[in-house]
Amino acid sequence: MLLYFSIVGGLFYKLFIVSPEDRTTEITINSTTSTITKHKAADVNVG
Amino acid sequence: MWDSSITIMLIVFIFTIIFMLWRPFGINETIPTTIGAVIVLITGIVSWNDVLGILGIVSGPSLTILSTIMMSIVLESIGFFRWIAYNIVIKSKESGVRLYIYIILLCFLMTMLFNNDGSILITTPIIIHIVKLLRFKPHQAFAYLISGALIATAASAPIAVSNISNLIALEIVGLSLNSYVEMVFVPSMIGIFTITFLLYFYFKRSIPKRTKSIPINVNTNEQLLYSHPLDIRTDYVEIDWKMFKVCLIIVVATRASFFALSPIGIPIEFIGLLGAAILIAVRWLRMKTGLSDIIKNSPWYIFLFAFNMYVLVYGLKNVGLNDIIIKTFKTSVEHDILNAAMIMGLLSTFLSNIFNNLPTVMIGTLSIMEMGLDPLFLQVAYLANVIGSDIGALLTPIGTLATLIWMFILKRHGILITWGNYLKVTILVIPIGLIVSLISLYLWVTLIFE
Numbered sequence: 001m002l003l004y005f006s007i008v009g010g011l012f013y014k015l016f017i018v019s020p021e022d023r024t025t026e027i028t029i030n031s032t033t034s035t036i037t038k039h040k041a042a043d044v045n046v047g
Numbered sequence: 048m049w050d051s052s053i054t055i056m057l058i059v060f061i062f063t064i065i066f067m068l069w070r071p072f073g074i075n076e077t078i079p080t081t082i083g084a085v086i087v088l089i090t091g092i093v094s095w096n097d098v099l100g101i102l103g104i105v106s107g108p109s110l111t112i113l114s115t116i117m118m119s120i121v122l123e124s125i126g127f128f129r130w131i132a133y134n135i136v137i138k139s140k141e142s143g144v145r146l147y148i149y150i151i152l153l154c155f156l157m158t159m160l161f162n163n164d165g166s167i168l169i170t171t172p173i174i175i176h177i178v179k180l181l182r183f184k185p186h187q188a189f190a191y192l193i194s195g196a197l198i199a200t201a202a203s204a205p206i207a208v209s210n211i212s213n214l215i216a217l218e219i220v221g222l223s224l225n226s227y228v229e230m231v232f233v234p235s236m237i238g239i240f241t242i243t244f245l246l247y248f249y250f251k252r253s254i255p256k257r258t259k260s261i262p263i264n265v266n267t268n269e270q271l272l273y274s275h276p277l278d279i280r281t282d283y284v285e286i287d288w289k290m291f292k293v294c295l296i297i298v299v300a301t302r303a304s305f306f307a308l309s310p311i312g313i314p315i316e317f318i319g320l321l322g323a324a325i326l327i328a329v330r331w332l333r334m335k336t337g338l339s340d341i342i343k344n345s346p347w348y349i350f351l352f353a354f355n356m357y358v359l360v361y362g363l364k365n366v367g368l369n370d371i372i373i374k375t376f377k378t379s380v381e382h383d384i385l386n387a388a389m390i391m392g393l394l395s396t397f398l399s400n401i402f403n404n405l406p407t408v409m410i411g412t413l414s415i416m417e418m419g420l421d422p423l424f425l426q427v428a429y430l431a432n433v434i435g436s437d438i439g440a441l442l443t444p445i446g447t448l449a450t451l452i453w454m455f456i457l458k459r460h461g462i463l464i465t466w467g468n469y470l471k472v473t474i475l476v477i478p479i480g481l482i483v484s485l486i487s488l489y490l491w492v493t494l495i496f497e
Contacts, residue, residue, distance in 0.1 A: 001228070001306035009299030012156045015138075015149065016131045017291050 052092050056366045059083050060359055064402040068445050076448075077348040080355035087362040101357050107316045108214030109350040114319030115161045118298055119169055120344050121326045124336060125290050132173040136180060136261065143255035146181075147191060150174055151243055154195040158202035160298055162209045163437075163449045166199040171456045181258045189464065190250035192457065193472055194243075197441055200449040201242055201480070204235035204437035208305050208315065211353060212408040213433055219412045220429050224309050231430045234491050238438055238484025245476040290333055297326050353405075360409040372414040380418060380428055384497070385489045387424050391415065392431035392485040396439025399446045404436035411436070427492050431485055439481040442473050 063083030067076045087093050093101075122128060135153065139146035153173070157166035174195050178188035203210035207217050207227045217227060247254075301322030305315050330336050363369070376394065380387045391411060398407040411432035415425060440446030444454050444466060457464055 001225070002303045005299050005303035005306075008156060008159050008302075009295060011152075012160065013292070013295055015152060015156075016134055017295065019134060019137065 052090070053366045055090055056087065056092050056362050059086050060363060060402075060406075063359060064406070068403065068451065075348060077352045077355065080352055080359065084355035084358040087358055092362040092365055093358050097361060098358075101354060101361060104218050105215060105353040105357050106350065107314055108211050108218060109353045110316035111208065111214060111319045112162055112164075112211045113345060113347070113349055114301075114316070114323040116165050116349075117323040117341055117345055118301070118326050119161050119165045120341055121323075121330050122294055122298075123169070124340055125287060125294065125330065125334070127291055127294065128169055128173055129176075130286055130291070132176045135173075136177055139258070141258050141260055143187075143258050146177070146258060147194070147247070147250075147254050150177070150191055150195050151198050151246075154199035155202045155239070158199050158209050159206065160302060162211070163200050163203035163447070164211075164452060166202070166209075167196060167449045167453050168456070170195055170199055171453055172460075175457075175460050175462065180261060183255070183258075186253045187255055188462070189468065190253040192462070193464070193469065194246045194250060196450060196453045197246065197473070197476070198239065198243060200441055200447055200453075201235075201239050201438050203449075204238070204434055204484075205232045207433075208302070210437060211349070212405045212436060214315075215353065215357070216408045216412040216429065216433060219409070219416065220425070222426065222429070224306055224315070226426075227430075228306070230426060230492060230496065231433065231488065234430075234484050234487035235434060235438070237487040238434070238480045241483045242438070242476055242480035245479060246472070249472060249475060287333075290330075293329055294326060297322060297329065356405050357409060360406050360413065363406075363410060364413050368410065369414040369417060372410070373418055376414075377418045381420050381424060384424065384427050384493055385486075387420075387428045388431040388485045388489045388492075390431075391428040392435040392439065392481065392488075395432045395435025396442065396481060399436045399440035400443045403445055404440040404447050407440070408432060408436040423492070423496060427488065430488060434484050434488060435481065438484055439477065442470075442477045444469055 060083065063079050066074075066079035070076060088095065088098070131153065135146065135149045139149055150170075154166060154170045157170050161169070171192070174191055178191055183191070203213065205228070207213040207224055213227075217224070301318060304318045304322070308318055309315050327338065327341060372394070376390055379390055395404075395407055395411050398410065412429060415428045415432060418425075418428070420428060437447075441450065444450045454464065
């Protein structure tokens, strides 16, 4: 199971965390609040 | 002989389930279950002597699930999931099919690393973000949303630690985590693959070939910038690679430790809570963030909810519901493994879609325990019961708490998906996925374990 979860974790990291340009350097954090939910996005009602 | 305790128990149970699923005025599901459990205890249908035993059974699974939810709260607070949402859009490179595959994989892996309810709570807002960001039409958005939700929920079957009802049932049967995985991982994965393929073919026309191009850049300060074409504001997502890596390692190590350390007698809830504590400590060391969000957002009521449900199920058992199940199905189940798998799987599916999978899996497990089956038959019947309550329960939205949570999140975001919309998909996909899983369970067990 250790091997299994290593694969699951590795896959998760590779697929969803690493950006296409693979950036691994230390970062500067800018703590701002998301505004994305306030955007006028398309309705997705399914009726 | 029909006596008053049967009538009281049935009325209490039916009303509790109705109020739990309906949740009038947005009340927490713990309130109706607490009232139901108190009535059952006061009327003596479940004796106070049984309470200690019930506490012993539900406390471990509740704490394990609570610890996973705490972990997801920490990850949420460091921007982990928001980064994933944008990263999926970047990586799908304007391909609708690639985006679909990424979303399915995300939902599956999130349940593997956390639990089904946590996965739904996290992935649904991510998918909503994405479909709004890419300005999908309603039928296109629906394809991504329902496919993600069904896979996230079904993915709780392969390993027992992704679902509280599986953990409680495991506790009742006394099966080890590793034995569970050995027997059910392959059959349930075959079922999940089947459901994934069916969903893809069902929604093939709704999945756009090309998605809209949106301006997302990772700038030199390692912040992700998103600027909506119709809005002058810019959205920043924090990217702390080191934290992301360390947190993911802790989550993976905790999951693996469930299986590595439980055989030597370390309780899984202890491993889960230790993992959550380490994650919280790492966040404090790096970001000096305290416990307030954990205390505020953790579903502490989950322990009381699980306890109440078990009291109600124990009440049904005490008034003889289990005897009816045993009398009706025992002879068919005890002589043939295929019958054991199919009957218990379909029974569990049927009951889950009437009154939710949590009480169903408990009722099914208690009945199976009292059938006096041979060990192999008992395990197959129990695992089929779990498959029915994890996969078969997806047929209607009331089948699992995860799908109810999903509907609730969509409603909160102004997305209306009716029962009709839901059933049109599940009626074609879930029965086939369920039957494939149950037949695979039969074949796997007879090939490997008989």
